[in-house]
Amino acid sequence: MHNYLLTSTLWLEALVKKEVQRQGYTITEVQDKAIYFEWEIEAIARMNLWSRFGNILYLVFEEQKNMRDFDTYFDTIYNLDWKKHVPSGYEVHIKATAIKSELWAPSTLQALAKKAIVKSLVGDNILREDSTKGTLEVRILMENNTLRVLLNTSGKWLHKRGYREMTGEAPIKENIAAALVILSQWKFREPLYDVFCGSGTIPIEAAMIAKNQAPGLTRSFAFQNWEWVPYDLLEKERKLAKGKEFSGEYTIYASDTDKRVLETAKRNAKFAWVEDCIRFQCMDYKNIIDKQIHGWLVSNPPYGERLEDFDIESIHKDMAQLFAKNKEIQWGVITSHEAFDSYSRAKYKKRKLYNGWELCYFYRKVS
Numbered sequence: 547m548h549n550y551l552l553t554s555t556l557w558l559e560a561l562v563k564k565e566v567q568r569q570g571y572t573i574t575e576v577q578d579k580a581i582y583f584e585w586e587i588e589a590i591a592r593m594n595l596w597s598r599f600g601n602i603l604y605l606v607f608e609e610q611k612n613m614r615d616f617d618t619y620f621d622t623i624y625n626l627d628w629k630k631h632v633p634s635g636y637e638v639h640i641k642a643t644a645i646k647s648e649l650w651a652p653s654t655l656q657a658l659a660k661k662a663i664v665k666s667l668v669g670d671n672i673l674r675e676d677s678t679k680g681t682l683e684v685r686i687l688m689e690n691n692t693l694r695v696l697l698n699t700s701g702k703w704l705h706k707r708g709y710r711e712m713t714g715e716a717p718i719k720e721n722i723a724a725a726l727v728i729l730s731q732w733k734f735r736e737p738l739y740d741v742f743c744g745s746g747t748i749p750i751e752a753a754m755i756a757k758n759q760a761p762g763l764t765r766s767f768a769f770q771n772w773e774w775v776p777y778d779l780l781e782k783e784r785k786l787a788k789g790k791e792f793s794g795e796y797t798i799y800a801s802d803t804d805k806r807v808l809e810t811a812k813r814n815a816k817f818a819w820v821e822d823c824i825r826f827q828c829m830d831y832k833n834i835i836d837k838q839i840h841g842w843l844v845s846n847p848p849y850g851e852r853l854e855d856f857d858i859e860s861i862h863k864d865m866a867q868l869f870a871k872n873k874e875i876q877w878g879v880i881t882s883h884e885a886f887d888s889y890s891r892a893k894y895k896k897r898k899l900y901n902g903w904e905l906c907y908f909y910r911k912v913s
């Protein structure tokens with residue numbers, strides 16, 4: 547049995563916890579931004595492939611309570627089996643964080659951990675590290691005097707699915723887009739509209755959810771190159787995941803006024819294998835204002851500093867007006883433009899969300 551940590555964006559922990567439980571894994575602890583669970587080695591591949599909302603899947607390599615002095619800290623790390631876990635020639639990259647602990651200085655924790663790992667690997671010799679061969683990312687977490695040594699099994703953050711090499715100007719993170727689709731409570735048989743689709747992230751994530759497509763299917767993971775992990779594990783899990791896909795018919799509309807960004811969106815949808823589910827159109831959102839469309843509208847209108855060319859004020863007023871007039875439509879809008887509160891006459895719920903470092907609000911219709 548192994549222990550794992552799946553990290554989460556703040557306030558998305560409930561969704562991340564659910565996706566771990568959905569795989570049948572045993573949750574051992576939930577904290578802000580952190581879901582701990584245990585399972586066999588299969589989870590290293592399955593959870594990386596299937597996490598729609600998480601950030602990074604770590605393997606908990608060591609956990610020690612009552613870590614209060616540097617000698618014990620050094621010895622604990624030194625005594626771990628690094629020869630088995632560091633692929634030959636790899637660079638070892640260490641990042642330490644300390645919260646409410648007697649050993650509190652991250653730079654000292656980092657330097658000592660590196661010393662201990664190098665000594666464990668090559669004794670007093672020089673460790674030859676070559677970042678072109680690869681990097682093993684080690685996270686040292688000291689929390690309430692408990693030491694955790696974590697190995698990054700994902701590599702790049704899990705929101706980087708692999709389909710979005712190109713983006714528009716202010717793209718939403720893929721895992722946040724997926725969360726919006728779930729939080730909007732979209733019913734897959736109903737039409738879904740994104741009238742500010744940009745590089746297509748919300749429609750693409752919606753299609754992947756509807757098709758039950760594993761979000762990590764087209765990307766690689768750090769653990770693939772670890773010799774102690776069975777070499778065919780990921781391939782087996784990929785095959786299993788492909789077998790779980792649905793092939794229903796979905797009506798997802800994606801539109802934007804920027805032709806160039808629409809081309810990018812189409813390309814992204816193709817890379818994500820969902821282009822057959824999405825109808826792209828170059829269109830101003832104003833075209834839908836007087837139409838009695840029904841279904842769900844989940845969108846990310848221009849807001850904030852990065853898109854200052856647009857008349858953000860009018861766009862938000864218009865959206866609020868549309869929602870007040872069209873009682874048929876279910877809607878969810880992510881924006882950092884708080885004046886939406888004063889425009890909206892429809893009943894809504896508002897929740898905070900971070901898109902990267904940017905604090906946003908997700909407004910969702912309630913009946």
Ligand SMILES: C[S@@+](CC[C@H](N)C(=O)[O-])C[C@H]1O[C@@H](n2cnc3c(N)ncnc32)[C@H](O)[C@@H]1O
Binds near residue numbers: 801807
């Ligand atoms: C915040 S971005 C959307 C980003 C998108 N969610 C993504 O992941 O790439 C807002 C988008 O609204 C589009 N936009 C601005 N004014 C518009 C209008 N009047 N009608 C339709 N789209 C518009 C911009 O071209 C931009 O792509």
